[in-house]
Amino acid sequence: MGYTGYRILRSWVTDPHCVREDLLHLQELLGATDICGLTELGAQQHDIVTGYSDWSSSYDEASNPFVELCYGSSLIVDAWTPTADETRVLDVGIGTGTGVPVDRPGVMWVGVDLNRDMLNVLSRRDIPVTVIQGDALALPFADASFDLLRCGFLLSHLPALEPVLHELARVLRPGGRLEIVDIHAHAIYTGAQGIYRTRTGGLGYVPVFPHLVSDHLKAAASSALVVRNVEEIRWPQEAQTSLGLIARNSVKTARPVVQSGEPALLQVSSRTTRE
Numbered sequence: 001m002g003y004t005g006y007r008i009l010r011s012w013v014t015d016p017h018c019v020r021e022d023l024l025h026l027q028e029l030l031g032a033t034d035i036c037g038l039t040e041l042g043a044q045q046h047d048i049v050t051g052y053s054d055w056s057s058s059y060d061e062a063s064n065p066f067v068e069l070c071y072g073s074s075l076i077v078d079a080w081t082p083t084a085d086e087t088r089v090l091d092v093g094i095g096t097g098t099g100v101p102v103d104r105p106g107v108m109w110v111g112v113d114l115n116r117d118m119l120n121v122l123s124r125r126d127i128p129v130t131v132i133q134g135d136a137l138a139l140p141f142a143d144a145s146f147d148l149l150r151c152g153f154l155l156s157h158l159p160a161l162e163p164v165l166h167e168l169a170r171v172l173r174p175g176g177r178l179e180i181v182d183i184h185a186h187a188i189y190t191g192a193q194g195i196y197r198t199r200t201g202g203l204g205y206v207p208v209f210p211h212l213v214s215d216h217l218k219a220a221a222s223s224a225l226v227v228r229n230v231e232e233i234r235w236p237q238e239a240q241t242s243l244g245l246i247a248r249n250s251v252k253t254a255r256p257v258v259q260s261g262e263p264a265l266l267q268v269s270s271r272t273t274r275e
């Protein structure tokens with residue numbers, strides 16, 4: 001039963017067929033009639049463009065514990081703030097602009113994102129950012145155009161780190177700084193996905209891929225980046241409640257799906273080594 005429960009935890013979003021089978025098996029073992037009162041199980045998978053177009057209208061409103069933990073963390077906010085000599089900032093996968101400070105005199109802030117609908121939401125907000133639709137894998141900028149690159153919750157959507165880190169390093173000036181934050185691989189291995197409530201009221205998800213710390217170190221080394229700092233940010237005590245809300249959306253229970261202290265976010269700070 002423990003093994004089956006663990007399998008359900010890992011695939012409750014991505015594999016509803018397997019989860020239903022497992023639940024029926026548990027139900028049979030327990031001699032129960034309906035162990036979960038399931039009305040909704042699993043979520044529809046979407047690609048980046050279709051998924052984020054659908055998600056864009058609710059992205060800022062719906063509670064997202066990973067995003068809240070990130071932008072509520074002074075560790076991350078401090079690292080992500082441009083220093084006095086960083087006046088050209090690029091936010092890659094900027095989405096709706098969560099975490100972009102409104103007041104930053106003397107800084108040119110550019111945001112790039114693949115998804116036009118996410119950028120449209122950002123454009124309606126009162127944040128002075130130049131937005132450009134584009135792909136992080138082929139950025140529409142000359143080499144060495146920026147002093148600081150910020151990259152929040154983007155890399156987990158990409159199956160491999162090397163191509164994107166290579167491209168990010170290209171647009172950074174020599175000695176420029178790259179700040180990455182994303183869902184920790186541990187959370188993805190235990191069932192976290194880019195899940196959201198669709199406009200038609202169902203559940204959708206945009207898949208995420210786990211990248212280990214060692215994957216980041218190897219990809220940075222092959223992209224002329226030197227990693228200066230790595231932080232693994234843990235779920236605080238209150239996280240049990242907020243993640244319970246996610247679980248409740250899909251399976252009708254409010255049980256916590258993580259323990260406080262488990263790794264939630266990975267933050268990687270690097271600099272270019274190119275001259």
Ligand SMILES: C[S@@+](CC[C@H](N)C(=O)[O-])C[C@H]1O[C@@H](n2cnc3c(N)ncnc32)[C@H](O)[C@@H]1O
Nearest residue numbers: 052093094095098113114115118135136152153
């Ligand atoms: C989870 S959202 C993060 C938005 C924002 N950075 C934040 O912290 O809330 C991920 C964003 O990455 C964008 N994205 C995904 N793949 C991309 C790619 N290859 N190039 C540019 N943007 C991409 C998506 O469109 C989406 O807006």
